[in-house]
Amino acid sequence: MTTNADNGRTTVGILFGGVSSEHSISLITAKGVLGVLDHEKYEPVLIGITPWGTWHLSSEEELGRLMDGVALPRFTGEGPQVSLPMGDPSEGLSLKYDDASFETGPHLDVVFPLLHGPFGEDGTVQGLLELAGLRYVGAGVTASAVGMDKHFMKIAFESAGLEVGPYTVVTARDWANDRAGAIERIKKLQLPVFVKPARAGSSMGITRIEDWADLDEAIQSAQKLDPKLVVEEGISGREIECAVLDGFGHEMPQASHPGEIEMVGDEHVFYDFEAKYVETASSELRCPADLPQDVQDSIRDKAVQAFLALDGEGLSRCDFFYTDDGRVVINEVNTMPGFTPISMYGMMWAESGIGYGELVDRLIRLALDREPGLR
Incomplete structure (x- = not known):
């Protein structure tokens, strides 16, 4: 096990936030993990991702402020921007400040990617961590994507x-080029059915319908999160x-x-x-x-x-x-x-x-x- 040479603790990058619809849930998860992390054994390095995709060094204090009295918090990035060292994790994080100056930040022994949904849990960030040569918690690229x-x-x-x-899949191409055929396939399922974004979590964008008259609205709602849908028979x-x-x-x-x-x-x-x-x-x-x-x-x-x-x-x-x-x-x-x-x-x-x-x-x-x- 590698450790921080200065204090003997293992540095754990706590990665949270992200651009998916589950951004707020990730912040809640990060606070929960930090609350039970053994700080004598592990040194947390907080890295937040804003809803528009920039990475910033953060702190337990900042995360606490964001969570204070807010049901669904949002990370906006007060600290310096962060980038990962590609291929050599010993170099440490690269920190960019508002005045465009750079400095080397803490190195990471392991990353806990507490990200939910697309562009976090789907193999994208896992691939980035692999390129950076960093160990990380959870499934690898393929398992995360599938x-x-x-x-x-x-x-x-x-x-x-x-x-x-029983289920069927409706892609954006299906819906654009053969809507009648897609509807015909869907209606082979027995009501009620659940219309779901194929690549969203936390039950986001899901509609349960008991009348085929509600199908079009349910599909439009799910397509706001993902152009590919899965329709499942209840x-x-x-x-x-x-x-x-x-x-x-x-x-x-x-x-x-x-x-x-x-x-x-x-x-x-x-x-x-x-x-x-x-x-x-x-x-x-x-x-x-x-x-x-x-x-x-x-x-x-x-x-x-x-x-x-x-x-x-x-x-x-x-x-x-x-x-x-x-x-x-x-x-x-x-x-x-x-x-x-x-x-x-x-x-x-x-x-x-x-x-x-x-x-x-x-x-x-x-x-x-x-x-x-x-x-």
Whole structure:
């Protein structure tokens, strides 16, 4: 393990913000991780990405101010701009100040990319970190890209023998050149259906429709976030989630107890963005989920199988349906799941015997254990 020569601590780049619609969630995640990071062992170096894509050196104090009393904070970049040293991480960050002067900033031993959604969780930033020769927490380039795209993710799951629900894909080209054909394919699905951006997370841009008259509006809403859409047939059953944590070296990953979100009241038809991050009192976690033991075991096995199907690394959260007729149907995997103290990933591991702080420490150690480049 490499360390900061000045104080013996391992420097951890906490990368947060980003240009996706999940910018604010990333800030909340960063604050949660910093709250449990062992500062005697690790020295955090905060790097924020503004909604327009510039990278800036930040601080715990600045992040705290941004979060103070704000439900959905926004990082605007008060500190010097930052760029990564391509190919030689020992050079340290390059810092650019307002007066156009440059200086070398801290070097990074490992990066924790607490970014959600496109241009952060989808392999783009992972590729940049690979080019910089930096170790980082989480999935590599290919697994991140496939895990972000609900279309290719389903193909990977089907190839691995996992059952997925009925769906169709609508690209921008489909919608522009053969709208009637796209609608015909969609209407082969049974109502209700869910119209989703193919590459967005945190339930952003998703519409549940029960009347085909609402289809056009739902597609327009989803296309604001992604020109490619996935339309899924609603599945009658319970939504069950399971967290996966990687093993060291060639050890097999392990899965948490399955968890189930139970909606409280009638405000939300499904576990949408507002229920996850704003009106959190509208939902409760039951972990382990109230399921027969053999079903729990099957879900845990399938969660690991899905992780391996994507060639995952570090962590993931896997979402399933347990259908009314007793089948386990996979919905999706999130390679950098919401990681706030109230997020499902951390809570499921807490109920499985690994606390939030221990989880953060293990993920960093897993990243330090992994060489950059092809593995």
